[in-house]
Amino acid sequence: MKLSKNINLFLTLIIYLAATLSVQAQEFNAKNLKVEWSDSSKLLITYDLSNPEDKEVNIKIFLMSDEDPGLKIEVKSAKGKIGSGKFSGSGNKVVWEIYSDYPDVKKGESYYFTLQASVVEEESTGWPWYYYLGGGVVAGITGWLIANSSQSASGSDGGNSSGSFPTPPDRN
Numbered sequence: 411m412k413l414s415k416n417i418n419l420f421l422t423l424i425i426y427l428a429a430t431l432s433v434q435a436q437e438f439n440a441k442n443l444k445v446e447w448s449d450s451s452k453l454l455i456t457y458d459l460s461n462p463e464d465k466e467v468n469i470k471i472f473l474m475s476d477e478d479p480g481l482k483i484e485v486k487s488a489k490g491k492i493g494s495g496k497f498s499g500s501g502n503k504v505v506w507e508i509y510s511d512y513p514d515v516k517k518g519e520s521y522y523f524t525l526q527a528s529v530v531e532e533e534s535t536g537w538p539w540y541y542y543l544g545g546g547v548v549a550g551i552t553g554w555l556i557a558n559s560s561q562s563a564s565g566s567d568g569g570n571s572s573g574s575f576p577t578p579p580d581r582n
Contacts, residue, residue, distance in 0.1 A: 440469075440525045442500070451509050455485070457525055458500040466530040468494045471504065473512060476520040483512045485523075494530055 441458045448454040461467055469492050471485040485492065487510035491502040508515055515521075 440527045443523055443525050445523050448505065451507055453506045453508050455488075455490075455504040455506060455523065457502050457504075459497050459502060459527060461498050461527070461529070464496070465498075466494055466496055467498075468528050468530050469497060470526040471506075472524045472526070473508075474522055474524060476522065478519075486511050 441460070443455070443457045445453055445455050455471060459467070459469075471488070471492060473481070473483040473485065475481040485504070485506050488504050488506040490504035491497045492504045
């Protein structure tokens with residue numbers, strides 16, 4: 411009975427640690443996405459990005475169409491603040507040679523652009539600190555549970571407090 415109470419306490423502690431050590435997503439916003447022709451084959455794309463200045467982000471821009479919902483062309487042959495980098499701030503510029511990625515652009519069609527920005531996760535060379543903390547807590551509680559369960563078991567073995575095994579019954 412006491413062992414089950416200890417296990418419940420142990421599980422409650424693990425759930426609490428997991429909840430408090432959860433990693434929160436980095437929040438930032440891309441705003442004011444504007445597109446204009448810079449010459450006959452290049453588009454100038456500008457955007458503002460509010461994110462922590464020390465964080466590296468991955469920027470992807472897509473051309474989409476109102477007439478063709480299946481159309482989603484990623485801007486690839488572009489120069490400027492696109493791809494991975496530290497692009498915090500306003501007035502970020504990208505120059506895209508549209509005919510390199512999408513030679514079938516139609517002049518009368520209604521196009522629009524979307525921008526996807528995601529934080530580039532830093533590569534870790536080892537386990538995060540909370541893995542070590544959690545492992546230590548689990549090992550400590552497990553050892554405590556084992557020690558307490560052996561004490562309660564030795565108290566109910568008929569007075570054998572030496573911790574040794576009882577003698578086997580006589581065999582004839």
